[in-house]
Amino acid sequence: MDVRGCVCVCVCQNAYTSADETVYELLLPIDKPELLQNALKVFAEFATRVVIADDDLDRERGAVLEEWRQGRTAAGRAAEAHWKLVLEGSRYAERLPIGLESVIRKAPASVVRGFYTKWYRPQNMAVVVVGDFPDTDAVVKLLGSTLGKVRRRERVRSCVSFHFVCGVLSWLCGGR
Numbered sequence: 001m002d003v004r005g006c007v008c009v010c011v012c013q014n015a016y017t018s019a020d021e022t023v024y025e026l027l028l029p030i031d032k033p034e035l036l037q038n039a040l041k042v043f044a045e046f047a048t049r050v051v052i053a054d055d056d057l058d059r060e061r062g063a064v065l066e067e068w069r070q071g072r073t074a075a076g077r078a079a080e081a082h083w084k085l086v087l088e089g090s091r092y093a094e095r096l097p098i099g100l101e102s103v104i105r106k107a108p109a110s111v112v113r114g115f116y117t118k119w120y121r122p123q124n125m126a127v128v129v130v131g132d133f134p135d136t137d138a139v140v141k142l143l144g145s146t147l148g149k150v151r152r153r154e155r156v157r158s159c160v161s162f163h164f165v166c167g168v169l170s171w172l173c174g175g176r
Contacts, residue, residue: 017097017098024046026039030132033142037146040127040143040146043125043127043146043147044146044147044150046125047147047150050116050120052109052113057109057112064098065101065105067098068099068101071096071098080096083096121152121153122150122152127147
C-alpha cells in the first residue's frame, strides 16, 4: 500500500485495548479527502491483510513490555487485584488484556497470527467516522468503496463466552 500523504496515520494515532475491544483512533484533517481514503485503506488492511512477521514482532516486544511495566506500579497492581475480585469466576479475571510478561517476551509470531486470525475478524469490526465534512454523501461512498470490499471470514470455531457474575455482590450479600 502506498501511504505517502498519509503521514498522520502513523503520527496522529492512538489505540487502546480493553477486555472487549481494540480501538484505533486516527485524527485526520477533513480538508484533505485523500488522507481519509488512505486511512480507510489502512483499516481495510487491519481487517484482512495484517502481516505479523517474526522480525516486526520482536521489534514491538520492547514497547509492549514497557506498557506492561508501566502498569506494575502500586496503583496498577491494586487495580488488577480489584478487577480480579470484581470479575471473579469469569475469564476476564484470569489476566489483563496486555497479557503475561512471559508471553510478551517469548510468544512466537505463529501464536500471535493465530490469535489475530481467531479474534480480529472483519465481522466483529466497526468504523466510525466523525467530522464536520462538507459532503457526507462522499464520505459514505468512500466508506463503501474501501471497506465494502472487506468480506467476512469463516469462523474457525465458536467464540468463548466471557459472561461473569459479580463476585463482589455475592460477597457483600454474605455469599462468602
